[in-house]
Amino acid sequence: MRVAYICADPGVPVFGTKGSSVHVQEIVRAWRRAGADVTVYCTRTGADRPADLAGLPVVEILSQSDSGAGRASGARREHGAATVSGAGQDSGAGRASGARREHAIRDAAAALGQAVIRDGCDVVYERYSLFSPALAMAAGALGVPAVLEVNAPLIDEQQQYRELHDAGLAERMLRTNAAASSVVACVSEPVVRWVEGRIPGARTVLAPNGVNTERITPRLAGRDHSSRLTVAFVGTLKPWHGVGYLLEAVAHANMRGAGPTWQAKIIGDGPCRQELERTAAQLGVEAEFTGAVAPDSVPRLLHECDAAAAPYPLPAPGRDDYFSPLKVYEYLAAGLPVVASGVGQIPSILQHKRTGLLVPPGDPGAIAAALQRLGADASLRERLGTQARAAAVGLYSWDSVLATIRQALTSERSVA
CATH class of the missing domain: 3.40.50.2000 (Glycogen Phosphorylase B;)
Structure with missing residues (x-):
């Protein structure tokens, strides 16, 4: 089985140190332990590639504004055509620049979708990001099942804590990808409610996070630091x-x-x-x-x-x-x-x-x-x-997390 794992969010480096990066790596490992050949398609590779993922094929596609960013060795880099203007503008120009940046992210994500179509796969698996059309593009063109993994209500989060310039684009991408997905895997019950509230009829499954108990081993018993x-x-x-x-x-x-x-x-x-x-x-x-x-x-x-x-x-x-x-x-x-x-x-x-x-x-x-x-x-x-x-x-193993998602994927395909 060939799995295309898509991470189009430039704020989530595949080989990074933050929790979202760990999540990406662990789902990839779980797919590989399940016997899948995984290729990662991303807009930011990151520079902290673990040794056990040294041979993981990675396709990195950047907008021109990000083309100077570092990349991990072993990534196949390609470039989108979009550019983003610089900072230091008035508020109107800043809003226009922010919208252009969001559209540049969309264009880079669309290029990821085209790369998946070109390479082919048996399952498309995308970590939800605000502006990506990649899952719907690839799953539709290839006629393969797809999983959209939703870890947070990103539209609400972006509006509350950052800036969202083209909310309509973000809403359209969520609806399009959810409609194209065989399964929408949600990290918590509130996320399930958020998805179903925006996309009635979405095929959701609850799949909370997990942990790699081989990577995180137990501390030695009997530590004596009583003072x-x-x-x-x-x-x-x-x-x-x-x-x-x-x-x-x-x-x-x-x-x-x-x-x-x-x-x-x-x-x-x-x-x-x-x-x-x-x-x-x-x-x-x-x-x-x-x-x-x-x-x-x-x-x-x-x-x-x-x-x-x-x-x-x-x-x-x-x-x-x-x-x-x-x-x-x-x-x-x-x-x-x-x-x-x-x-x-x-x-x-x-x-x-x-x-x-x-x-x-x-x-x-x-x-x-x-x-x-x-x-x-x-x-x-x-x-x-x-x-x-x-x-x-x-x-709480990652294998059990993926097993829940795969079971829902199998059930959905048998019903269809």
Whole structure:
């Protein structure tokens, strides 16, 4: 079976360090373990290619505005014809430039679709991006089944946190690709509702994230750091990840005086890093900020920790928390007791007092109390960590994620 995996979002480098890049790599690995020959078609290759994907065929197609970007060795590079004007313009010109950039992304994605048609495949699998027509083009021309993987309500996200200049284009591309898809794989129930609300009759399947339990191995049991413990956070440092709450919680836990001292290991980078470093210094919290690291380095860094946190804030009124956080699955696989906000999909992933401790969102005091509880009881840390690892292995492998999608794909084809 030949699978064409399409990632047309220039914000998601295939071989990058962010969670979306890890997701791409793990789905590709799962397809390959299932016996498929996979070729990746993307608008940004990235420069952190893992050794086990060294031989993965990659076709990279860029707009002229991106043609100076770096690429990983082994990629077949092609170029789209679109250009994008530079910055430093007035607001009207800026809007026009933003729309041109969105259209340039569409044109590069269309070129990806043409490349898939030229190369041929048996299944088209695309990670949803805002402006790509690639899936519909390739699946329609080749007459093959297609999967659209939706990880977030990107139109809403773009309008709320960034800028969306041609919302009509984004809406048309979503409708076109969903209509052409045999299956629309959604990462969470809120994403299922979002897709079905926009495209009634879309053939959705719930396929939450998973974890590679061979890449993320368990830490050694019996760590004896009774006087100084480390809590980890993995992810991009953005406001909605709540890292500031974790730093406040560490300070509160340490000020209460009982039990060991906690320190933080913040694994990742992002726009809030400098602010968070200042916050740690002001609070007197010992915190290591590793910066962005390759996915292969994450297990070693987690093994140096005694607990891990997903300290999400209180959701905004009327907003569904749609995420299926990779970090929580990775914490479980590393055999770490997890302290996490009970929002979104987390209560369905984490069993309170069995694989971790659930706390109210946006509550540093509750996180501090959980850290104190873990700090005071080494046997609790070990028990939660052991059960966390067992859950990761038994329930949350990427192979099982892909199996869910493939089963839905097979069922849809048999019905058709």
